[in-house]
Every structure is written in C-alpha cells, then in structure tokens.
Amino acid sequence: MESIKDKVAIVGMGCTKFGERWDAGLDDLAIEAVYEAYEDAGIDPKDIQACWYGSVTQPVVGIGCTHLAGPLKLHGIPMSRVENWCTTGHEALRNACFGVACGMYDLVLALGVEKLKDTGFPGLGAGRGMSTVLEARRTAPGSFGMIATRYFYTYGLSPEEGKRIIGKIAVKNHHNGSLCPKAHFHNRVTLEQVTSAPIIAWPLGLFDCCGNSDGGASALLVPASQAKNYRDDPIYIKGLGAAHSALLPQNRPAFDWLHFEEVINSSRQAYAQAGVKNPREQIDIAEIHDCFTSTELLLYELLGFSPEGKSKEDIDSGFFELGGGLPVNSDGGLKCFGHPVGASGLRMTYEVYKQLQGKAESTERQLKDTKLGISQTFGGPPQVAAVAVLGKEPGYP
C-alpha cells in the first residue's frame, strides 16, 4: 500500500462567509466558494478536469450534481457527488486527491457546500437514523451528549466539573472565532455564560453546541510536481485517513463509548502516511470536529494530543489556545462557523491551508512556525471519521 504523502498539492482554496445566509442559495454559496479558489490559484475554470462535490441535506437540494453543474458551468467534465455524514467535505477532498494521485487528472476541484437554513428548523433535526424505529428520535446533540455523560462518569467528573471543563473549550473557540471574519459567530463568551446556558441535550448546553449555518468551501488540487507552476506556497497532502465502525455506537456490544475506533483508525492511517509519530509534538495546528465541546474534549485524546482522561490538564494550561503548544480550532471551529455538514471538512482544511501559508486575515490570529496541520471530522451516529494531514514543505516530516 502506497502513501499519498507529497503526491498531491493544493494550489487554491476558497471559503464563503458562514452564517445565516438568507440571501444565498446553495448555488450562490458554491459560486462564492469556488471563485475565491480560482482567483487564489490563478486558474481559468475551463481548465478544471473533474469535480468531486459533497453535500448532505438531500431533501433541500435534491440528488446528484446537476443543481451545481449549472450554476458553476462545469461543462463536459465528470462531476461526482459524495456524502458521508459529517466527513462529507473530507470525502470530496479525499476522492479528488485520488483522482489526481492516480494520474488521471491534473487539475481537480473539491467542493463542499451546505444550505441548512432552508429547512425551517434549527439544528439538524430528529430521526437521523436509517430505521423508522431504531433511532426515530435521535438528534445530533443527543448522540454526542451520551458520549459526554459516559466520559464524565468514566473519569469521575461531577456534572459541574465536566461542564466546566468542556465550557472552557467553548470560551476558547468563541475567542478564536471573534478574530475570524468568515465565522458565523463573533461573540466572546464567559465560562459562566457557557455553564449556565439552557440545556439542549444534557449535559450539553446551548454554548456546548455548534451553530446551524450555511456555508461552502473548495480546494483546487494538482499533482505535487506541478504545484509550483501555480504558486510559490502550495500546500501538500501528507496523509488521508478515513474509517467507519461496523455498528452504531449504541449497538456495539460492550463498547465503552469512548474509544471510537473510527477516529483512532482514521487518524493513525493518516499519521502513518505522513510520518507523524508524535502528534502532540509534531502537529502545529489542528482543526478538529467540535460539533459539541465534549466532542473536542474526547478528540484531544483519541487523536493522540492528550493522554487518556487527561485533556482537562491541557485545557487548564491553555495548551490548545492560540498561543499554546498545539492551537486547536484557531478559526473558532464548528462552534463559530456552524456545521453546514458538507462544507465543514473543506472549511477546516481552508484554515489549515491559510495558516500554513502564513496568510491568516490578521497577525492577531496568525500562528507562528506552522509546518504541519490536520483537519479532522467525526460524525454520524457517530460512526465515521476522516483526517487530512497537510504540510507546507515537501518531504517533511
């Protein structure tokens, strides 16, 4: 099995303003996301040879790709739709990378867009399962709230202590989001505000939950050998991991509700390809799936940033803050961008791309000495996860 490392490079990316985009349809969001990428890469859209596009909310946008092929005028090239819960944006990126890596195409567009605010309901809705009875009233906050409950119990945290710990993640991400112009939310919050907010799904309160937003992001991918023809600072794909678990977490016999093997396996695949042996030390920026603050807490451990059960110490020491040892969700994460599902994996990748290039919007939020970053998504019941490792130097690490 060959590694994807340094075979493909990103030469342009785009990201819409995220938010309640009452003014914009899925087509407008897609146009906004791709034309920034075209400009960033300096390409003529006619040169794009294939497109992989991810979106989840089928009842709103319909099936297939035709609804975007038209607005984007992607004449006469293959366009594929991918959907895989919260990893959908990563799936578009992953498949586009493979299209380039195998030598079939020299310029590929990866696009993730989601229009959530046309449903008329806040949140992603209930009954998200595959059965008419099995998960009839399962919601996203409910599913991840069950993980938080078990985490608190396993590590002996009282609900108050547990909520205080995850609350600090909300405070951090809101701070980061306040500095990021494209984020949906720019408000800073206090720990007191977070812990006293109304409960959405115990133990998760309002500020433990990510927003419900519209948005899109895209990437232009080329063979690494051609990357410098487009720009001086391409970003290289170092590793791509993705994994499922074989059963819904709630049905896995004897499952501890903490060691989500899809997260562990997908990250270890990507680390192995990239040559990351010590993620805590080697990764300089991580955009990880903070759909809920408790998810970010657990991911610190499953991704190898913190020892098991010890995230609390790293949170208290500020290790994951902008000036910390490993800044996590430097743009405010899903907490401040919301989670337009199909877009998120590429939106996170956009932040890593810009930070690695040293092109964050302001010096205030530009991270120093970043060579290697990851974007990571985790979703479904949850049952599926994906990771992309990105770096700015060929051959590193």
Next chain:
Amino acid sequence: MAGIISYGAYIPLWRLSREVIAKAWESASTGGERSVANNDEDAITLASEAAIDCLCGLEREKVSGLYFASTTSPYKEKECSTLVAMAADLPPEIITADFGNSLRAATQAFRAALDAVISGSAGQVLVTASDCRIGYPRSSYEQTFGDAAAALLIGNTARPAVIVEGSYALSNELYDVWRLDKDTYVQSWEDRFIIEHGYTEIMEKVISGLLRKKALAVQDITKAVLYAPTSRAQQGLAHRLGFDVKTQLQDLLINNIGITGCAHALLMLVAALEEANAGDKILVASYGSGCDAFLLRVTKEIEEVRGNRRGVKRHMNSKRPLSSYARYLSYRGLLAPQPGEPFRLFPAATTSWRERNWAIRMHGSKCKNCGTVTFPIERVCYKCRSRDDFEEVRLSDKKARVFTFTLDNLAGRSDDPTIPQIGAEFDYQNTRAYLPMTDCDPGEVKIDMPVEMTFRRLYEGAGMYNYFWKCRPIR
C-alpha cells in the same frame, strides 16, 4: 378441565387525582384517582404489557391463540391481536381474533377461548382485554374512567388454576353507552334508565339465572366480581341479589384505577384471584348490551401462578401522579402538540414487515460461532463475521441498565419536550440497545440505573402507527 392457567394485568404508571380534574372544571370531585395511559400508550401496548405479565415464567411456545378485546382499538381496519401476539413473542402458528365494540368484548373473548380449548381447536389461548376510553370534558365519565389491561391464559388441562364450572348470558339491545364510528367521547342515555332498567335488571337476571342453573345459593359464592359503571350501581345490585357487600363483593377498583371499559371485569377478576384460596367459588359478570356471567372454582394451582406476576396489586401500588389536567389532555391525545421537525423516515409496510422480528419481537442475534449477541439482528457477526450463522434471542424480557444517557430537549414534542435517550446494556452478554426512556422523571436518570423493556407507540406517519420498544425504570 377447561379453565384459567395464568393471569396478568397492566395499569399505566400515571394517576390523575380526581381533585385535579374537579379543580380544572370548578366542579366536584368523586374522590380518589384514575389511571391515565401515557402519550406513547394505547390499547395495543396496554394489552401487550398484560399479555407479557400473564406469560411470566411460562413457555410461550405452548400458546396457540391470542385474542384481543377492546372498544378503543387504534385501528378500525387491521387486526390488533396479531401485533399483540408478536410483541408477546408468541409463535406464528396461532389463532388470533379481535373482539370489539362491546363492553362485554373481553368476556366474549373469554368464552370463545374456552370454547376453542374445549373443542380442541387450540391448546392454550391468551385472552387480552384493554381499553382507554375517554369521557366528555367535565362529565362524570371523565372522572370515573381509567385505562388498564388484563390478560388470562385459558387452557384445557388436568390442573388449571381456575376451573370454569358454568356460564350464562343474556343479550339486550339497548342504547346505554355508545360511540359512533367517528366519536372520541363516550355518549350515554339518562342514568336512571340505563342503571335501573339496563344494568341492574339484566345483571340480576343473568346472575340469578346462573346460580339457579348451578343449583347454588348466593352464600355459596366466595367472591362476586361484578362489573359496574359506578360503586353505587354495583352495591345496589349486590344488595338486590343478597350478597354481603363487605365480605362477598370484589372491590370495583374505582378509587385507584377507575372503570376500565371492557377490560374491567377481567381486571377485577385478576384482583380477586390474587387474594383467592383453593376451593373459592368466584362469580364474574360483565355488562354491555347484555350480560355474560361465569362461575369459577379456584384450585391450589393458583399458588403457582401468583409468584412473579405484577397483576393488579403490584401495578396499582406502582404509580406516579400526573401534575395537571393539561397533562391528561396531552397524554390522551386530546390536545395536538405543535408539529415539530418532521421524521426523516416514515414507517413503511415493507420495512415494518421485514424488521418485525427485532422491531416487534425484540429479538437480537446470537452468533453460533462466537456467542456475540447484538441488537438488532445482525446477519454478519459483529465480532467474528460469521455469515447467517445465528439464532434469535428474545431481549424484551431481559432487564438492562443505563450505560450512558442524554436528556434531549430537541427530540420531544412541544407538550413533552425532554426525551431521555438511553444507551442501555442488557444483563445478558453486554448486549446494547438504544432506547428512549418512558414513564420516568428525566431528572432521576443515572448511569447504572436498572431498566426494563416496554412496548410503546412511537409516532404516526404515512397514515399508520409505528410501534417499538422503550425502556423504563423497573416498576
């Protein structure tokens, strides 16, 4: 000998004080409390609970028939006994029938079951009776009605727990209480006519007719189980027949439960059997467009039945108060909740049929190769990946505990917003299931809390009801 092999009952957890009803209407309370089925319960789910209670400790493979009696069947066209039989995990090779329309439906089913086992067309027949009738707002029925179910297992064996020694019946065409095909509430004629001319006269004729037929005196009866719409009617009848109200009359259960429609005569009988001794003679009479009366003799086998059943007594003592009249209206579907987020997947006849063994029977799969048990049924083993090498195992009768949970405020409906979602672990092979918890105070949910399974209505969609299992704190 034909008779009763086992009994069971189910009374919903929730009780509404009649004071609460009276206060809502600024009227007078008739005292006591009534049972109220939850918003996820109906006559089918109540009957399923009673059936499972009745089958406690028995071999379900031996049951060869199930009858469902109700005047409040959720379906006008579609058999309900088949669904109750499947929730009770009875074998498919059984006779089934629905009995409806009459307040005597349960005793009609009882008689049909006796006839079936005597004729040999069935070995054991499980008779279930269940009702959730609704009285007009502010009417006396609103206070006196209750929701409950009862079940009797009928067989023709050497040693039944109760032997049926005789019966008598009379048919009487009369408008006393009725509902049109589109009515929600029970209509009735003037009390003086329907109690004096209807109830008392007919019951008296049938009961005295049965005693005469069996050459028995009133004093020979240990307990008279007399259905009645009110205590007053029951006591008036007992006096006229010459029963000693204090010693011979079975309690009407009106103070704690209410009058539970066609289930009521059987519910009272179950309560009587819980206290009965070998040799007791019990007279049961139910009323509705006529009267059915049976003479029963209790044998010493009754002791065997009593053991683990919750029956009437334990269910009656396991209760929680409904806080308001509004909640009663919401539970009984008299107020429509604000439509929330629509369900993503409506029930489909095809999927419901394909998934019946795990969705309705609550079967899991046990791998024959490595022993791993999963719910729902997995054709390919989660652990060893053996394909189609499993046996089905029933999980509905297994206890479980809360492994993890959330209290989800987005998942519910406007009048009942918080749903405790439970990651449950059965006390059996670390098998897991994802189940909403019902009949609970969300604030009491804790990790390791013991729970049991309960068959409930999930929601409506595509023009049909959708049933599945939930968990609840052990009653």
